Amino acid sequence: MPNSAYLATARAALIALTLLSAAGVEADIAGGAATLDLLPPSWRDDGGDTLRLQALHGQRVFVTMAYTTCHRICPMTMSRLNEVQRGLDVRGTRAEFLIVSYDPTNDDAGAWRRYRTEHSLTRRNWHFLSGTPADTERLARVLGFEFWRDGDHVMHDYRIVELGGDGGVRGIIDSAHSNWQALL
Amino acid sequence: MKRRLRLAAASLYAFGALGFACNATASDKRDDRITSLEEKLDRSLKLIEQLGARVRDLEAERAGAETAAQASQPTPAQQTQSPPTPVQAAQSAAAQSAAALAEQQRLDSVEQQVAQLAAANADRGGRGAGVPLHGFADVGIGNHSANEPDLKGANLGALDIFLNPQLGEHTRSLFELTFEVDEHGDVQSDLERAQLGYQFSDAATVWIGRFHTPFGYYNTAFHHGQEIATSLRRPRFLQFEDQGGVMPNHTVGAWLTGTDRLSDGRLTYDAFIGNGQAISSGVLEPRSGGVEHGAAIYGGNLGYVFGNILNGLKVGVSAFRSNISDDQPIGGITLDRITRVDNAGVYFVYDTDSVEYLGEYYRFNDRDLTDGGASHRSSAGFLQLAWRLVHVTPYARFERAVLDQSDEYFSLQNAGTSYYRAALGLRFDLDEKSALKLELARTKNTDKAVAQWTDALLNYAIRF
Numbered sequence: 001m002p003n004s005a006y007l008a009t010a011r012a013a014l015i016a017l018t019l020l021s022a023a024g025v026e027a028d029i030a031g032g033a034a035t036l037d038l039l040p041p042s043w044r045d046d047g048g049d050t051l052r053l054q055a056l057h058g059q060r061v062f063v064t065m066a067y068t069t070c071h072r073i074c075p076m077t078m079s080r081l082n083e084v085q086r087g088l089d090v091r092g093t094r095a096e097f098l099i100v101s102y103d104p105t106n107d108d109a110g111a112w113r114r115y116r117t118e119h120s121l122t123r124r125n126w127h128f129l130s131g132t133p134a135d136t137e138r139l140a141r142v143l144g145f146e147f148w149r150d151g152d153h154v155m156h157d158y159r160i161v162e163l164g165g166d167g168g169v170r171g172i173i174d175s176a177h178s179n180w181q182a183l184l
Numbered sequence: 185m186k187r188r189l190r191l192a193a194a195s196l197y198a199f200g201a202l203g204f205a206c207n208a209t210a211s212d213k214r215d216d217r218i219t220s221l222e223e224k225l226d227r228s229l230k231l232i233e234q235l236g237a238r239v240r241d242l243e244a245e246r247a248g249a250e251t252a253a254q255a256s257q258p259t260p261a262q263q264t265q266s267p268p269t270p271v272q273a274a275q276s277a278a279a280q281s282a283a284a285l286a287e288q289q290r291l292d293s294v295e296q297q298v299a300q301l302a303a304a305n306a307d308r309g310g311r312g313a314g315v316p317l318h319g320f321a322d323v324g325i326g327n328h329s330a331n332e333p334d335l336k337g338a339n340l341g342a343l344d345i346f347l348n349p350q351l352g353e354h355t356r357s358l359f360e361l362t363f364e365v366d367e368h369g370d371v372q373s374d375l376e377r378a379q380l381g382y383q384f385s386d387a388a389t390v391w392i393g394r395f396h397t398p399f400g401y402y403n404t405a406f407h408h409g410q411e412i413a414t415s416l417r418r419p420r421f422l423q424f425e426d427q428g429g430v431m432p433n434h435t436v437g438a439w440l441t442g443t444d445r446l447s448d449g450r451l452t453y454d455a456f457i458g459n460g461q462a463i464s465s466g467v468l469e470p471r472s473g474g475v476e477h478g479a480a481i482y483g484g485n486l487g488y489v490f491g492n493i494l495n496g497l498k499v500g501v502s503a504f505r506s507n508i509s510d511d512q513p514i515g516g517i518t519l520d521r522i523t524r525v526d527n528a529g530v531y532f533v534y535d536t537d538s539v540e541y542l543g544e545y546y547r548f549n550d551r552d553l554t555d556g557g558a559s560h561r562s563s564a565g566f567l568q569l570a571w572r573l574v575h576v577t578p579y580a581r582f583e584r585a586v587l588d589q590s591d592e593y594f595s596l597q598n599a600g601t602s603y604y605r606a607a608l609g610l611r612f613d614l615d616e617k618s619a620l621k622l623e624l625a626r627t628k629n630t631d632k633a634v635a636q637w638t639d640a641l642l643n644y645a646i647r648f
Contacts, residue, residue: 069496071537071572073616105386105443106450114495119537148318148348150358151404153412155318155647158616175615 036061036167038142040135043100046112046128060095060170061163065145067103067154068115077158078119080173080180084160085123087184095162097126100139102147102154104130144172318346320409322645330417330641331427332367333627340365341643344376344409356381356389362408366426374426375472376408376434387442394472397435398454398485399502400544401531411645414540414577414611416623419566420603421585422544425468428599430564430587431546432461432506432525434470435481448491452500457482463510466598479522481506487531496536503528507553510596521554523593540570540577550591560591570611577611589631601632607639618646 036053045051062084066074081097088095101107107115112128115121121128131139140147147156157174162183164170171183322341329335347359360377379393396404402422406413423429437458444451459471460479483504490497506525529546545565552558563586570579583605587594594600607625614620621643628636 069535071535071540072613075537076616108445110491114492118495146316148316148346150346150348150407153405155412 035142035169036163039139040131043127043129043131043135044109046109046116048109051127051129056096056163057167058165060093060165061098062095062160063098063100063139063143063163064160065100065102065140065147065156067101068107068111069103069152070154070156073156073158075119077160078121080158080160081126082121084173084180084184085126087181091184093184095125097123099126099128100136101128101130102136102140102145102156104133104136143169315347315349318348318648320344320346320411320645320647322410322643324416324641324643326639326641328637328639328641330639330643331423333635333637333639335367341410341645342408344407346409354383356383356391360407364426372426376424379439385442387444389441391439391441392437394434394436394470395439395456397432397481397483397504398439398441398456399431399483399504399527400485400529400546401487401498401500401533402542402544403431403433404454405533409645409647410621410643411617411619411647414570414579415568415581415607416609416611416621416641416643419544419568419581419583420599420605420627421564421583422566423599425470430468430585430594430597430600431527432468432470432481432504432508435459435461436470436472437481443489448493450489450491452485452487452489452498454485454502456484456504460507460509462508463593463596466596468508468597477509477520479507479509481508483527494534497532497534499530499532501528501530508593510592521552521592523591524551524553525593526550536572538572540568540572540579542566542568548587548591548593550588550593552592558590560588560593562587562591562594575613577613579607579609579611581605581607581609583607587631595632602630604628604630617648618644620644 036057039053041053043051043053062081064077064081066077078099081099084095085097101112107130109130112130116126116128130136139145143161145156145159145161147154149155160173160180161169162171162173171177173180173183321343323339324330324341325338327336329337329339330341332339341364343363345359345361345363347357347361349357351357357380358377359375359379361373362376363371363373366372375394377394377396379391379395381389381391383389396407398404400422402419406418408424410417417423418429420428421430422433424433425431435456435458437456439454439456439458441454442452444453458481459475460481462469462471462475462479481504483502483506485500485502487498487500504525504527507522508525509520509522511520526549527546528549529544531544532541533543534541543566546563548560548562548564550560550562552560564584566581566583568579568581570577583603585601585603587600587602589595589600589602605625605627607623609621609623609625612620621641623639623641623643625639625641626636627639
């Protein structure tokens with residue numbers, strides 16, 4: 001990309017970021033190539049191993065948040081992720097899928113293993129992750145996942161964020177952006 | 185250069201013409217010379233043509249160089265300059281390199297600012313943006329009001345405002361402010377929950393304030409926002425105190441709660457103590473401002489959440505004791521009468537992606553402390569079965585309460601009647617934040633004010 005165009009992009013990102021910060025919740029989508037780098041770097045996956053997000057640079061990544069005892073919205077999210085996966089398969093395209101727990105206190109590796117077995121989500125490019133509560137909140141803020149707790153309930157929305165190979169936000173799937181096929 | 189070439193061509197023409205004139209008188213040699221001169225002239229013409237072509241080429245090259253120079257150095261003064269010398273070219277290259285370096289530094293600075301802003305934005309949490317406002321609301325239509333069987337038509341449910349500011353790593357808080365419409369159509373506000381807590385770990389959090397009394401499962405799992413519950417309304421005996429319930433749903437006091445992982449599953453526990461409730465004007469009152477005589481409620485709850493085996497199942501037991509006073513005038517005399525309420529319950533919930541089964545059963549063993557300690561036994565329970573389909577959840581519920589009317593705890597409560605209710609319902613999830621619920625229910629009061637009726641109810645509930 002020519003320097004002038006790169007500079008213009010960076011300026012636009014700066015202005016957009018500033019405006020979004022002032023606007024509130026949606027501000028927490030950090031556009032541009034730095035998004036993946038802004039996320040907490042290491043997570044525990046359902047195998048008990050550490051997944052470092054730096055290793056995903058250069059790959060398309062679909063990120064969502066869920067928790068194992070959610071029976072209303074999260075199943076819908078998983079269903080949509082499955083549709084995205086099938087769409088990518090048809091096109092012969094590869095991507096990584098990250099499912100990050102809203103409820104790391106209860107969703108340990110064992111809980112995630114049960115979840116993916118019970119829901120037949122066994123693809124190796126799907127990573128079910130848990131982190132510390134602080135890391136969970138930070139990831140949610142950076143990627144625009146709004147959630148809050150009331151007892152055992154986690155109030156949250158249906159949302160999937162796609163990061164491009166450069167680590168920047170490439171697209172969003174939620175109730176306001178339902179044309180997920182366009183991202184494929 | 186162009187001028188020199190033209191002079192050379194003219195000289196050649198002149199030379200040829202002069203040579204032709206000087207040799208015109210020699211007849212014998214004339215033809216030879218003429219032939220020779222013609223040959224020279226032909227060669228000269230060819231040379232002239234070659235030189236002309238070369239001039240055109242040079243002119244084209246120069247025009248191209250001038251255009252390029254104009255594009256890179258647009259000032260008029262520079263356009264008129266002669267081609268740069270090697271020193272000038274070196275200086276120009278150095279200047280261009282410096283400009284590119286400056287632009288790169290500027291770009292790096294902008295990128296750094298973007299990264300710093302994004303990182304700061306991610307780090308600031310909810311603190312910079314204030315306290316998020318969440319809430320629930322619902323409205324209804326029916327041949328009866330959901331909680332007031334004597335009313336019918338359209339009705340407002342509740343506007344339930346939630347605040348749970350993040351105050352620190354261990355400090356917790358939760359406030360639930362509800363606006364509801366009473367049977368007279370007046371808007372009533374109530375601070376349903378106001379609790380401050382300190383979380384030592386997952387295994388222990390202490391709350392102080394007004395909270396949902398942790399008996400059974402339903403009372404702490406579902407609050408005043410109806411959107412999160414599958415059914416259109418709570419089981420009748422578990423309705424909140426001012427909506428027809430007979431249980432002390434709210435306690436003002438201290439509450440210790442936590443969870444502990446076991447090899448396969450989790451153990452949950454609750455222990456609490458607070459102000460003993462009072463019956464005032466026929467309605468249970470949590471005594472949020474304190475009590476006069478030190479009457480207290482205390483109790484606990486122990487549950488087990490299954491892991492691999494029977495994943496989704498939770499079972500538990502709970503119990504509480506409360507000295508509950510009432511100021512109801514009896515025989516024209518108002519006395520502080522106290523009933524000691526002993527309650528024990530068992531519950532289960534089986535919650536998966538495909539079903540939601542709930543069941544609770546409570547036994548009361550109450551003692552009248554004012555009149556010599558007569559004891560009274562009562563019971564209440566419900567079973568609810570729901571099946572989660574795509575966007576639709578049909579459910580069925582059966583409730584039964586057998587409440588001893590000689591027990592002042594029940595007889596002095598307006599809603600303290602024995603009853604049964606059978607209900608069938610449908611919940612439609614319109615989107616992730618709103619649900620439309622339909623319920624058909626048959627209710628029969630079996631003592632106190634004997635009556636029976638059938639409800640056909642619609643409720644539209646949202647969260648935000």
